[in-house]
Amino acid sequence: MKRPSAFALVANQTRYEWRIFWRTPISAFFTIFFPLLIFVVFSLVFGNERIDYLGITTAQFYAPSLAVFSAVSATYTNISISTAYQRDEGILKRVRGTPLPAWIYFVGKILSSIAIAVIGTLIMIGVGIVFFGLQVYPETIPTLLVVFFVGVAAFAALGLLVAALAPSGPGATAIANATLLPLAFVSGVFIIPSEDMPTWLNAVANFFPLKHFVEPFVAAFSPAATRSSFSWLDLGYLVLWGVVSLILAIRSFRWEPPTGGGGGRSRRASAKSA
Amino acid sequence: MAVVTVANLTKRYGDSEAVAGIDFTIEEGEVFALLGPNGAGKTTTVEILEGYRDRTAGDVDVLGYDPAGNARAFKEQIGVVLQESSVERDLTVREAIDTYGRVYPKRLVTGDLIDIVGLGEKADARVKTLSGGQKRRLEVALGIVGDPDLIFLDEPTTGFDPSARRQAWEMISNLSTLGKTILLTTHYMDEAQNLADRVAVINNGLIVAEGTPDTLGGRETAHTTIRFSLAEASIGDLPLAPTLVEGPVVEYRTDEPTAVLHTLTGWAVGRRVALEGLTVARPSLEDVYLELTDGEER
Numbered sequence: 287m288k289r290p291s292a293f294a295l296v297a298n299q300t301r302y303e304w305r306i307f308w309r310t311p312i313s314a315f316f317t318i319f320f321p322l323l324i325f326v327v328f329s330l331v332f333g334n335e336r337i338d339y340l341g342i343t344t345a346q347f348y349a350p351s352l353a354v355f356s357a358v359s360a361t362y363t364n365i366s367i368s369t370a371y372q373r374d375e376g377i378l379k380r381v382r383g384t385p386l387p388a389w390i391y392f393v394g395k396i397l398s399s400i401a402i403a404v405i406g407t408l409i410m411i412g413v414g415i416v417f418f419g420l421q422v423y424p425e426t427i428p429t430l431l432v433v434f435f436v437g438v439a440a441f442a443a444l445g446l447l448v449a450a451l452a453p454s455g456p457g458a459t460a461i462a463n464a465t466l467l468p469l470a471f472v473s474g475v476f477i478i479p480s481e482d483m484p485t486w487l488n489a490v491a492n493f494f495p496l497k498h499f500v501e502p503f504v505a506a507f508s509p510a511a512t513r514s515s516f517s518w519l520d521l522g523y524l525v526l527w528g529v530v531s532l533i534l535a536i537r538s539f540r541w542e543p544p545t546g547g548g549g550g551r552s553r554r555a556s557a558k559s560a
Numbered sequence: 561m562a563v564v565t566v567a568n569l570t571k572r573y574g575d576s577e578a579v580a581g582i583d584f585t586i587e588e589g590e591v592f593a594l595l596g597p598n599g600a601g602k603t604t605t606v607e608i609l610e611g612y613r614d615r616t617a618g619d620v621d622v623l624g625y626d627p628a629g630n631a632r633a634f635k636e637q638i639g640v641v642l643q644e645s646s647v648e649r650d651l652t653v654r655e656a657i658d659t660y661g662r663v664y665p666k667r668l669v670t671g672d673l674i675d676i677v678g679l680g681e682k683a684d685a686r687v688k689t690l691s692g693g694q695k696r697r698l699e700v701a702l703g704i705v706g707d708p709d710l711i712f713l714d715e716p717t718t719g720f721d722p723s724a725r726r727q728a729w730e731m732i733s734n735l736s737t738l739g740k741t742i743l744l745t746t747h748y749m750d751e752a753q754n755l756a757d758r759v760a761v762i763n764n765g766l767i768v769a770e771g772t773p774d775t776l777g778g779r780e781t782a783h784t785t786i787r788f789s790l791a792e793a794s795i796g797d798l799p800l801a802p803t804l805v806e807g808p809v810v811e812y813r814t815d816e817p818t819a820v821l822h823t824l825t826g827w828a829v830g831r832r833v834a835l836e837g838l839t840v841a842r843p844s845l846e847d848v849y850l851e852l853t854d855g856e857e858r
């Protein structure tokens with residue numbers, strides 16, 4: 287009668303979330319393939335020229351910036367949408383009826399989404415190196431790893447917060463997309479914002495965490511980068527967002543479908559089909 | 561030993577009382593059924609006992625725990641089959657059972673469990689390809705995978721075809737044979753009658769009757785109806801005054817059918833007359849149920 291160890295439980299949950307993700311083609315498409323598509327299209331449309339004001343090639347900018355976009359999709363978007371849908375369907379309610387500690391459930395979701403983010407990022411960087419002459423500077427790799435893991439952890443926590451606050455699966459989808467896409471434009475993911483961007487918009491970009499993830503990550507791919515070019519300020523800000531999101535998410539998390547009674551859809555459907 | 565003790569349990573939603581002060585206990589190894597119409601308060605009661613919902617008032621003890629505490633050790637000993645839920649569409653039956661099984665300290669062997677719920681042929685099928693009844697069986701499997709001492713089944717057979725219902729009954733009886741304590745809710749009189757050691761009929765948040773399926777609502781004794789036909793001339797000579805006479809048809813309603821029958825048949829044999837078309841009928845559980853719940857579904 288021995289309780290399974292926390293390690294075994296975390297492994298079980300992570301594998302479970304991982305499996306579900308890859309078996310949902312739409313999420314795999316938007317997380318891995320879609321950013322890759324943008325990368326390839328941008329590199330071809332703009333030509334892999336040197337971007338004058340940056341002094342680097344198109345790929346040297348877009349591979350890391352879209353890798354971050356992919357990583358944020360894997361964590362923030364994926365966790366918020368899938369969790370909210372699982373709640374609608376009564377799956378979270380079932381989990382709540384088992385002895386699985388809530389924190390292990392969350393850790394499984396976070397670890398699995400981080401693993402997916404690693405895959406998406408490696409594919410992006412790999413395609414950049416093989417097809418578009420992307421340069422990686424070995425001395426910046428420690429910086430890249432630190433920025434990456436702090437960034438995805440923060441966005442995973444933020445995904446949990448959106449899941450906790452969203453009214454429903456479709457609601458979470460709307461919130462995740464309506465926040466990520468505009469922010470990606472002002473935070474220098476798809477385009478480098480011009481110098482003339484209104485200050486208030488700049489303030490918005492600075493307030494949210496995305497810019498503090500993308501900028502140091504892209505900077506590490508610049509030929510001018512050195513190991514010390516990493517900003518503790520950006521990092522600290524990401525940590526702050528992550529920790530606050532996680533605390534709020536745990537405090538406001540709901541396990542039951544919005545009706546409180548149960549995920550009506552499934553049972554009604556099954557009563558009909560039987 | 562009482563596994564579940566409920567005293568004056570009350571649950572209010574806004575102004576309405578979903579559960580309006582109920583009491584019951586469930587002994588170890590017992591199968592206890594909450595029988596009632598839609599909206600009676602069955603799910604509310606069960607989900608309070610499972611730890612999902614807070615109660616407004618009253619005392620609840622389940623396996624020595626207050627379920628509102630949601631203790632891990634408590635969850636390890638109970639098995640929950642919700643009225644409404646679903647299983648991950650993209651897992652296979654086996655994967656789902658394995659995944660949920662791993663969180664319990666003791667667990668049933670996946671292959672055995674798949675056989676117990678009769679999903680052998682679907683073991684490696686994706687959940688989304690199962691029929692409604694098959695999904696429900698999987699939900700039952702997930703409810704008992706941790707080999708719980710106490711099992712909550714909220715309408716376990718709704719949506720089952722008649723043969724699947726029989727199989728489910730058999731499965732539930734088997735669980736009971738293994739010494740499990742079971743609390744089930746149902747709309748079906750025959751289900752309660754077949755499975756339960758004790759039944760509580762709940763209506764509008766109140767328990768209106770409680771007992772074994774045979775004694776429920778005084779069914780054992782009350783209202784037994786004795787009916788026969790007799791030549792009208794002899795009716796006045798009957799040794800007992802009938803409850804009802806309609807032409808040649810005579811009817812008695814009695815709490816003591818044995819004694820009444822003895823008197824009547826003794827009289828008839830002595831007089832060499834026949835009690836034509838003699839019937840003795842007890843009200844069915846369904847009659848009792850409809851009477852208790854006013855035949856009304858909210």
Ligand SMILES: Nc1ncnc2c1ncn2[C@@H]1O[C@H](COP(=O)(O)OP(=O)(O)OP(=O)(O)O)[C@@H](O)[C@H]1O
Binds near residue numbers: 547573578597599643
């Ligand atoms: N979350 C809730 N908020 C408000 N009212 C609720 C809630 N849950 C249940 N109720 C009300 O409480 C009453 C009892 O509901 P409950 O689900 O316990 O009934 P039930 O006996 O399980 O019915 P059924 O057989 O239809 O499942 C109903 O009138 C219902 O509308």
Ligand SMILES: [Mg+2]
Binds near residue numbers: 602
């Ligand atoms: Mg119910």
